[in-house]
Amino acid sequence: MSTGTVSTPPPARSRAEIEQPTLRTDRYWVAPLLTFVVFLAFIAYATFRAFQNEYYYAPPYISPFYSPCISTNCVPMPGAGEVHFIGSWWGLSPALLILIFPLGFRMTCYYYRKAYYRAFWQSPPACAVAEPHGKYTGETRFPLLLQNSHRYWFAAAAVFNVILTWDAILGFRNAQGEWGHMGLGTLVLLANATLLWLYTASCHSCRHIMGGRLKHFSKHPVRYRAWTVVSKLNTRHMQLAWASLFGVALTDLYVWLVASGVFSDPKFF
Numbered sequence: 580m581s582t583g584t585v586s587t588p589p590p591a592r593s594r595a596e597i598e599q600p601t602l603r604t605d606r607y608w609v610a611p612l613l614t615f616v617v618f619l620a621f622i623a624y625a626t627f628r629a630f631q632n633e634y635y636y637a638p639p640y641i642s643p644f645y646s647p648c649i650s651t652n653c654v655p656m657p658g659a660g661e662v663h664f665i666g667s668w669w670g671l672s673p674a675l676l677i678l679i680f681p682l683g684f685r686m687t688c689y690y691y692r693k694a695y696y697r698a699f700w701q702s703p704p705a706c707a708v709a710e711p712h713g714k715y716t717g718e719t720r721f722p723l724l725l726q727n728s729h730r731y732w733f734a735a736a737a738v739f740n741v742i743l744t745w746d747a748i749l750g751f752r753n754a755q756g757e758w759g760h761m762g763l764g765t766l767v768l769l770a771n772a773t774l775l776w777l778y779t780a781s782c783h784s785c786r787h788i789m790g791g792r793l794k795h796f797s798k799h800p801v802r803y804r805a806w807t808v809v810s811k812l813n814t815r816h817m818q819l820a821w822a823s824l825f826g827v828a829l830t831d832l833y834v835w836l837v838a839s840g841v842f843s844d845p846k847f848f
Contacts, residue, residue: 600709607705614698621828625678628831632672635831637838638754640746640764642831643771644674647742684736685824687729689783690817733784740779744772762846764833771823771830778823781812 601607628635628644635642636656648656651667669676685691696702703710718726750765752758779785790806793799812819837844 601705601707603705603707607708611698611701611704614694618695618698621824624828628835629672629674629678632674634835634838635674637764637834637844639749639752639756639760640768640834640837640844642834643743643746643827644678644831645672646677646746649673649676680732680735680739681827683728684732684779685820687726687732688820689729690820692726730784730787733779733782736775736779740772740775743768743775747772759848760846761848762844764837764844767830767833771826774819774823774826777812778816778819780809781816781819783813783816785809786813 625644628642633654635645636654638656641648641656645653650665650669650673652670653673665676686695697704700712701710702712702715716723718724747765747768750768751761753760786806786809789802789809790796793802796803796806836842
C-alpha cells in the first residue's frame with residue numbers, strides 16, 4: 580500500500596577536489612628530469628655531428644650517423660657503403676637524411692613515447708601526478724596521429740641494422756681492404772650492431788609480426804617459438820632502448836676521435 584511519499588535518490592558523487600597536483604611525497608620528478616637531460620644531450624650531440632660533416636670515416640670504420648654514404652659529397656671510402664642513392668644534388672651533410680630513419684623509429688617507439696611525453700610535455704610527469712594541460716586528446720590528432728606509423732619505421736630500422744652489420748663485418752679489413760684485421764673499432768661496431776638488433780627485435784611491432792593475428796599457436800610452431808623469444812626481449816625493451824642509444828652515440832664518438840687523430844685505433848691483429 581503506497582504511503583504517498585517519494586524517496587529522494589542520494590546525491591551523485593563527484594571527483595575529489597584536490598588543490599595539489601599530487602599527494603606523492605617521493606621525488607617522482609627525478610626520473611623525468613634525468614630523461615630530459617639525457618635526451619637533450621643526445622639531441623645536441625647528434626645535431627652537432629650531423630652538421631659537422633667531417634671525421635666520420637676512419638678506415639675501415641664508418642660512423643653509424645653517416646652510413647650508408649648516399650650522396651657524392653661523402654669523403655672517399657672505397658668499399659665501405661658508397662651507394663650514392665641521391666647523387667650530387669644534396670649539398671648538405673648526408674647524415675641529415677640518414678638520421679631521419681632511426682629517429683623516426685625511436686620517436687614512435689612505445690617506450691620512447693612514454694619517456695619524452697613525461698620528460699618534455701609532462702603528460703603526465705609521473706603516475707598519480709596531474710598534468711598541466713587542460714585538455715587531452717591522446718594520439719588521435721595531428722601530430723601525435725603520426726605515432727601510428729611506427730610499424731613502417733620498424734621496417735626501415737631493420738634495413739639500417741643490416742647496413743650497420745655489414746659495416747661491422749667490413750671492420751675485419753684493414754685500411755688497404757685486406758681481410759684478416761681486427762681492432763678495437765671492430766668490436767665497437769659489432770657491439771653497436773648487436774645492441775641495435777636487440778632493441779629492434781624487442782620492439783612491440785616485431786612481437787606483433789611474430790605472433791599477431793594467430794588464433795592457434797599450435798598450428799604455427801615456428802612463429803610461436805619466435806614470438807616467445809621476442810616476448811622475452813620485450814620485457815627488457817626499456818633497457819635495450821637506452822643501451823642502444825648510448826651505443827650508437829659512443830660508436831660515432833669513437834670513429835670521430837680516431838678520424839680526427841686524437842688517438843690511433845688499437846689493433847689486435
